[in-house]
Amino acid sequence: MKPLHLIAFLLFAQGVSAQSALHHAGNMQVHNGGPNRGLGLHTNFINNAVFDQSEGLVGFYGNTTIEVSGNTPAHLWDTEIMILDRVFLQNTLHVKNNVNFVDGNFLSPKDNQAVFLNFMDQGFFTGENDQSKVTGFAAINNRSFFSFPVGDNALLRPLTFESEGATPLAICAYFDENPATPSFLPQSLDTDRKVRDIGTISEREFWIFQSDVPAKVTISWNVGSGLALIPNATAESVIVVGWLKSSKQWVVLGNTAFSGDINQGFVTSDTFLPSDYAAITFGTIPLPTDTFAVNNPTLGNYFLSPNGDGVNDFLMIDNMDESPNNSLRIFNRFGQKVFEKINYTNEFRGDSNTGSLIMSQDIGLPEGVYYYLVTLDDLNLQYTGYLFLDR
Structure with a gap:
């Protein structure tokens, strides 16, 4: 077998022709030995036989698109991409160990989910970036957690999943x-x-x-x-x-x-x-389906302390004038109505004006939580909430 650095050189020489390709029909192996421990592809790769690498690097290099095709998916140990264009996968490529993203994208057909760059059981990747990632389908085997290095031509847009158990294929x-x-x-x-x-x-x-x-x-x-x-x-x-x-x-x-x-x-x-x-x-x-709630996001619960200090002395519901035909009803914790006002304009100061619980204006309603109902007839809207009366 020729030294690996010589194999890489010959493949580079073939790559100057647009019609050239490395055709694998069997008996090719890549071994991990010495500084030139791999196979450098500068041309298309057509794999029509078992190519199951248990060691060594098969890298994709050059200035133009490299196509990976054939009738048999290749199994690589390590791979890397350093190409000004892309590696176009017309056949699935399995990686057992590391995918090193340096420059250029792995692209698979986006209309065919059966062709992908597959990170096998222990496969991982390094160096993913906006210029180097998977711009088609990526896959994993037997994982319960993984971040897919996918994206478009210009940006890395990963998806991370965590599953309830190992998924055979995702x-x-x-x-x-x-x-x-x-x-x-x-x-x-x-x-x-x-x-x-x-x-x-x-x-x-x-x-x-x-x-x-x-x-x-x-x-x-x-x-x-x-x-x-x-x-x-x-x-x-x-x-x-x-x-x-x-x-x-x-x-x-x-x-x-x-x-x-x-x-x-x-x-x-x-x-x-x-x-x-x-x-x-x-x-x-x-x-919300109405603009009143959008414009008044605090509509909800209120605090009232009618002690004459000028702070929270009366119940003020903002922008009630948007619906002049309105009403306010207030109920105690037993469901008894204690206050009612048609066309409310901030009159409630903790006193009862209706029902059997009208108190002396000097005493007012007891401290506690009350329930209110606001009706905006002009807007065909209704709101409920609570207010806390502090004495």
Whole structure:
């Protein structure tokens, strides 16, 4: 057998021709020995026989696209990519040990989930970055935790999963496009087809993640994700949503953890069965259905201390004048109505004006928790909450 450095040189010489390729039909081995411990590919690789390397490096180098094809998937020990263009996988490539991302992307067909760069049982990767990653499908074997180094042509957009047990096979790819108009899927994942628990669905990006073991996923967003363009969206409102294959609609996959702000952050889903879903992406929880609640986010519970110090002396509900035809009713903890006012304008100061519990204006209602009901007839809205009366 020729020394490995000579083999690499001959392959480089072949690579100057656009039609050249290394055809493997059997009996080729790469051994781990000495400084030149591998095979450097500068041309296409056509594998038509068992190529199962238990040691050594098979690297992809050069200035133009290298295609990996053939009728038999190759099994490599170590591989690395240092290429100005990409390595196009037309056949699955299995890696047993390390994938070293230096420069250039591994690309597999995005319309074929059966072809991928596969990190086998102990496989791992190093050096992933915006310029070097997987821009098609990546896969793993027998793992319960993994972060897929996937992305688009310009950015690394990883997906991390944690499953309830080791999954024999899990695959993942990232798509920087609107799921409603996908280029590589046979159907539209219409962002208007969603359960009512979802407000807005991202039309910028999505992931495909398939596994037969229940898992949580973590995905991240950046400025390009466009979540800041969603009205009233916050980091807390971001959820993971998935296109459920059985009902053909987007459903909530949850938000068990999040970090960041609306321009950059990450979110972790609840546990779900990935293979039940065609895609996952970002969604938001619905906004309130009325502008009054949006403009008055503190509408809820109140504190009242009518002691004449000018602080919290009366119950003031902001912007009640938006609905001049309104009413306020207040009840004690026994459900007895103690105050009622049509067209309320901040009159309640802890005194009763109705029912059998009208107290002396000098004493007022006793200290405690009360329940209120606000009706805005002009806006056809109604709100309830509590107030604490302090004496």
